Amino acid sequence: MRDPLILNPADNVAILTEKGTAPAGHKIARAGIAQGQAVVKYGQTIGYATADIAAGDHVHGHNCAFGEHDRDYRPGAGLANAQAALAAHQGTRLVFQGYHRDGGQVGTRNFIALVATVNCSATVIRRAAEELRIEGALDPYPHVDGVVAFAHGTGCGMADSGPGWQALQRVLTGHAGHPNVGAALFVGLGCEVMQIARMKRDLGQAARFHGLTIQENGGTRRTIDAIKDRVRQMLPQVDQARRATAPASTLRIGLQCGGSDGFSGITANPALGVACDMLAAQGASVVLSETPEIFGAERLLLDRVSRPELADQLLARLRWWEDYAARNGASLDNNPSPGNKAGGLTTILEKSLGAVAKAGATPLNAVLEYGEPITAPGLNFMDTPGYDPVSATGQIAGGAQLIVFTTGRGSAFGSKPAPTIKLATNDALYAAMRDDMDLNCGDILSGVSLQDKARQIVALILDVASGQETKSEALGLGDNEFLPWQIGAVV
Incomplete structure (x- = not known):
């Protein structure tokens, strides 16, 4: 059996690398640890003994608990x-082969993104992506990695400003304008808090926007078909991308x-x-x-x-x-x-x-x-x-x-x-x-x-x-x- 690992000379526990008195990955005491004494791993306090622990004993939740940690902050000291x-x-300059985008971004993949602005449009983007896959729409375009639907459970029933709105806006625009995305289409219901028009106005040219809504397109089926038509229009251009150093x-x-x-x-x-x-x-x-x-x-x-x-x-x-x-x-x-x-x-x-x-x-x-x-x-x-x-x-x-x-x-x-x-x-x-x-x-x-x-x-x-x-x-x-x-x- 391999000796337990001692990670720092100051540690009073060691780590079992294979099953012994405890499972592999668990801690045993290097020496006796008195009740209330700090349990030390990595040279740092990780908890406190809730009972006396003998040398060689398993140290875990039955005898070790959370307690106050080091808050002696010294910003920049190291x-x-x-x-x-x-x-x-x-050292030597490292390189990879990626997709060069406008603005100096480089992608590692080349997707078309369908982004729901609200949960109400989650189904239509998922259905459109699945139908395109079943129909083999991407087969003639080997340089496109796929059509991915970014559906979620929010976008309405929320404040129209503040941290929650800002976080969701960053997520949606960040995925649409991601370097691994060759083209993106936003799809909304039309009446939600997370409005496509407002996002366009607030962000200007900061994201690559194409957008449509279910209400403007006449319902679910027509919107699915409209999404598929837009994707088919995008595919030839997105497929032109090639990797370069x-x-x-x-x-x-x-x-x-x-x-x-x-x-x-x-x-x-x-x-x-x-x-x-x-x-x-x-x-x-x-x-x-x-x-x-x-x-x-x-x-x-x-x-x-x-x-x-x-x-x-x-x-x-x-x-x-x-x-x-x-x-x-x-x-x-x-x-x-x-x-x-x-x-x-x-x-x-x-x-x-x-x-x-x-x-x-x-x-x-x-x-x-x-x-x-x-x-x-x-x-x-x-x-x-x-x-x-x-x-x-x-x-x-x-x-x-x-x-x-x-x-x-x-x-x-x-x-x-x-x-x-x-x-x-x-x-x-x-x-x-x-x-x-x-x-x-x-x-x-x-x-x-x-x-x-x-x-x-x-x-x-x-x-x-x-x-x-x-x-x-x-x-x-x-x-x-x-x-x-x-x-x-x-x-």
């Missing part, structure tokens, strides 16, 4: 180290983790973090999100803000989330999920410390609202919920052309128009879900270095950006994972 980490990865600096990559386990913060997440540092050194943008899942690890980001105001912005979002959870009878420490716990994660502090590892070590250069355009190179943070479909939808709306998703328990997730690359945190998961996992990071436990795995991840990202199909694309995932964040009252 910036010099973060800048050094960025400089350390300067583009620098890695034009990539915007959303970072996700879901179904995390005790190995997430040891294998896939830190390896992805090193890969992100490599890409940041190229001028690419990497986007960490899921605000409730950085709770307890925010200091690791605050230490490397490139400007003081970014610390204020990040802390403001965390305070909003604490208040939002309290107003709805919840708290940010009610995470991890049952699956996370079964995989060895005990508290949100432990989960957050592992999750932040995928953001690497370079400076934090931007804090973004949900769905806000991603423009800063290097590490960005976007405020989103921890629920993966909602979070990824916001990242894609901001312009992410790829999502990289780490998982330890297994995730059947995909996304459009930006494909998802899934990284397994352990060998057992990779063997069990080979059809879903793009790369195994479990071999880090067997001696593969984080640097070598990071290079594999970067190579995979460039291959997928150049057109290589991901496992989730091969399985047809992504049509039902578009899920905008509904903020505010439904009225």
Whole structure:
């Protein structure tokens, strides 16, 4: 049996790499831990002992609980180290083969997007996309990746201004004007709050707009036919796009983790973090999100803000989330999920410390609202919920052309128009879900270095950006994972 992993000399727990006195991925005490004493992993407090724990005992929810975490914030205190980490990865210019769009954007896919402005038009866009598929309308156009319907459950019964309206507007226009979209058609009912005409007026030329409504077209069937006619008109022009060499600096990559386990913060997440540092050194943008899942690890980001105001912005979002959870009878420490716990994660502090590892070590250069355009190179943070479909939808709306998703328990997730690359945190998961996992990071436990795995991840990202199909694309995932964040009252 392999020795348990000790991640930091200051830790009073170690991690089992295979089943022993507890399941693999779980923690055991390195020495006795008295009731009330901090439980330390990654060199950080992850909880407090609720009973005396003997050396070798399993440390988990039965004897360890959430408690106060380090709030000794020192914004920018680690910036010099973060800048050094960025400089350390300067090297050969990396490129991929992408679709060059107006305004300097570069796409990794070439879709036609049908975007519902309201739930009332969800059926017509889905029906039109399905009928076009059945009829083989795309068969003569090999350079078009598909017609994707972005349907959702809101767009009316909401305020016509404020955070909820703004977030939905950013999501809808962000998907229509996405670099992976060659042409887009907005479809509304006609009387909803999220009016196409208002969006055109407010945004001007900021998005590529084509639009129609069910009421103006004479009902459901006529609208489906009108959508299909518009798509047929778009297809020849969209099919003219061809891939050409583009620098890695034009990539915007959303970072996700879901179904995390005790190995997430040891294998896939830190390896992805090193890969992100490599890409940041190229001028690419990497986007960490899921605000409730950085709770307890925010200091690791605050230490490397490139400007003081970014610390204020990040802390403001965390305070909003604490208040939002309290107003709805919840708290940010009610995470991890049952699956996370079964995989060895005990508290949100432990989960957050592992999750932040995928953001690497370079400076934090931007804090973004949900769905806000991603423009800063290097590490960005976007405020989103921890629920993966909602979070990824916001990242894609901001312009992410790829999502990289780490998982330890297994995730059947995909996304459009930006494909998802899934990284397994352990060998057992990779063997069990080979059809879903793009790369195994479990071999880090067997001696593969984080640097070598990071290079594999970067190579995979460039291959997928150049057109290589991901496992989730091969399985047809992504049509039902578009899920905008509904903020505010439904009225």
